[in-house]
Amino acid sequence: MVVFAGQGDPRRSLTLLWRADASPPPRGGPGPRARLSVDAIVAAAVELADEKGMAALSMRAVGDRLGHTAMALYTHVPGKSELLDLMHDSVHAELPRHYPESDDWREALTTWAHEVLEFYVRHPWVLQVSQARPVLGPHEYAGLDTLVALLRATGLAAGTLRRLVGTLFPFVRGAAQAVADARLAAAATGSSDEEWWAVRSAALTELVPDFAERFPAVSRLEAEGPVDPYPGPGGDADPVPFPEREARETFRVGLGVLLDGIEAAVAAREAG
Amino acid sequence: MVVFAGQGDPRRSLTLLWRADASPPPRGGPGPRARLSVDAIVAAAVELADEKGMAALSMRAVGDRLGHTAMALYTHVPGKSELLDLMHDSVHAELPRHYPESDDWREALTTWAHEVLEFYVRHPWVLQVSQARPVLGPHEYAGLDTLVALLRATGLAAGTLRRLVGTLFPFVRGAAQAVADARLAAAATGSSDEEWWAVRSAALTELVPDFAERFPAVSRLEAEGPVDPYPGPGGDADPVPFPEREARETFRVGLGVLLDGIEAAVAAREAG
DNA sequence: CACTGATAGTTTACGACGTAAGGAATCAAC
DNA sequence: GTTGATTCCTTACGTCGTAAACTATCAGTG
Numbered sequence: 328m329v330v331f332a333g334q335g336d337p338r339r340s341l342t343l344l345w346r347a348d349a350s351p352p353p354r355g356g357p358g359p360r361a362r363l364s365v366d367a368i369v370a371a372a373v374e375l376a377d378e379k380g381m382a383a384l385s386m387r388a389v390g391d392r393l394g395h396t397a398m399a400l401y402t403h404v405p406g407k408s409e410l411l412d413l414m415h416d417s418v419h420a421e422l423p424r425h426y427p428e429s430d431d432w433r434e435a436l437t438t439w440a441h442e443v444l445e446f447y448v449r450h451p452w453v454l455q456v457s458q459a460r461p462v463l464g465p466h467e468y469a470g471l472d473t474l475v476a477l478l479r480a481t482g483l484a485a486g487t488l489r490r491l492v493g494t495l496f497p498f499v500r501g502a503a504q505a506v507a508d509a510r511l512a513a514a515a516t517g518s519s520d521e522e523w524w525a526v527r528s529a530a531l532t533e534l535v536p537d538f539a540e541r542f543p544a545v546s547r548l549e550a551e552g553p554v555d556p557y558p559g560p561g562g563d564a565d566p567v568p569f570p571e572r573e574a575r576e577t578f579r580v581g582l583g584v585l586l587d588g589i590e591a592a593v594a595a596r597e598a599g
Numbered sequence: 600m601v602v603f604a605g606q607g608d609p610r611r612s613l614t615l616l617w618r619a620d621a622s623p624p625p626r627g628g629p630g631p632r633a634r635l636s637v638d639a640i641v642a643a644a645v646e647l648a649d650e651k652g653m654a655a656l657s658m659r660a661v662g663d664r665l666g667h668t669a670m671a672l673y674t675h676v677p678g679k680s681e682l683l684d685l686m687h688d689s690v691h692a693e694l695p696r697h698y699p700e701s702d703d704w705r706e707a708l709t710t711w712a713h714e715v716l717e718f719y720v721r722h723p724w725v726l727q728v729s730q731a732r733p734v735l736g737p738h739e740y741a742g743l744d745t746l747v748a749l750l751r752a753t754g755l756a757a758g759t760l761r762r763l764v765g766t767l768f769p770f771v772r773g774a775a776q777a778v779a780d781a782r783l784a785a786a787a788t789g790s791s792d793e794e795w796w797a798v799r800s801a802a803l804t805e806l807v808p809d810f811a812e813r814f815p816a817v818s819r820l821e822a823e824g825p826v827d828p829y830p831g832p833g834g835d836a837d838p839v840p841f842p843e844r845e846a847r848e849t850f851r852v853g854l855g856v857l858l859d860g861i862e863a864a865v866a867a868r869e870a871g
Numbered sequence: 872c873a874c875t876g877a878t879a880g881t882t883t884a885c886g887a888c889g890t891a892a893g894g895a896a897t898c899a900a901c
Numbered sequence: 902g903t904t905g906a907t908t909c910c911t912t913a914c915g916t917c918g919t920a921a922a923c924t925a926t927c928a929g930t931g
Binding site: 338341342345457458459463465468469471472473475476479485487488489490491493494497498500501502504505507508511512527530531534535541542543544545547548551573574576577580581583584585586587588589590591592 | 610613614617729730731735737740741743744745747748751757759760761762763765766769770772773774776777779780783784799802803806807813814815816817819820823845846848849852853855856857858859860861862863864
């Protein structure tokens, strides 16, 4: 399920999002001292989502984790949508925020992409937060700002830059999704990758004997095996299971292709 | 919410998925004649998801649409997960399935990408079906087969092809997501794009007066305006609202960059 | 000091959801 | 005509987000 965020009052949401990061107003008004806070709630919710996944994120579960009821949260947060907005922006504080020191924009973008990939892999639930009506939080803007700054070094025009941003971010998200899915598949049902595929492919070859004729291109590709590593940093032997390794390799290749394409655009601009 | 599919018995799921497309076994056994069928259920569910979105897709709603109760569906379909699998594969029958007639793989891939984009835009809920543990349905395989066949024309090695498949499909999905989100944003709250943004940006400039200093790169980019259309087929004036037009333009630019990158790989292979 | 009234958190409840369990209606085969 | 498989419905359970009403806790006021 994709969870939609930000349906509520935009003013309230934005105020919560942009509340000065170090201003949890410890106002001493009347009434009992607050034992809960927005930050504590968001932190607990993020922990929960990281550990158990988006499906396990319920108001009751977040409340439990804090030793309170679900309804206690509603004093501090308007609803689940807004909590999601806050979680979303909160983790985006981990996005890289360093400006290029070298002039090698290609290397800088490569580093950036890998760091963002790891970010999404650390918080795969972020990929399930709908992007419709963007949340516009401070940390997301900061992450965006970094990428724009890195892309500036290419010298391309503003319009192109904007579209490259719109291409690179989804690309990394897609790759992260693939890695996260690979991990999920490995963890699910306790069965190993091989076992999972074995059950499926056995059933498949039985149910679809004419597979090779119906899908010649795919069949041929599968027969040719996973050779021809794309030119990239030589990988050491690692204990990463095959599907995830393949997803990461796809990421590297795709990124290389994208950067080659950007390079072509830069060359064209410099030439013409 | 991202809905997970395919948790149930893999045999049962696969049998349903690959049941010969024209074999709704009209077996005459004992018992009342079935007034429902897997195909009718899947069709109704797809209609519902197309019209009202994934969030509105409940077993009760699908049953209602067919003049039955929710529980009636369980005679034909093991559960919601499997129904989602079937819906997912069912719509993938719309994916392009033509093999290249010309040798111009670039043109063929461009056409392919645009057709797939339109497919996703027609059925945006497909983008919310989790890709973990792929569904392995016949129509998905067919769509995959087409892309592989198109990519073959580049002459690249099998390993590279596999990774390009893993790059191109998510790229189109990401672009479709952006278009779908743009439409959703336009439809939501009944407010126009301008109004939506006006409320937000008014609140933003009030809440964050130092925006320009905190996010210099983004600010500069916004100041430079949406100029510099990427070289592509010149667009006529159209009534498509701005955010969607921008999303589609991003798609065109991103695709161009990707294809430039593939071209570079092809050139490198032919040279070396 | 007692009292007032705002605030934090709990309890209870409602209508949605997916689906398990059991019952009623229907019909081919004997 | 009876049997028994099959389709579909009814009811019910435990989950969810959250509205409404309640209680408990305190700063400020007299």
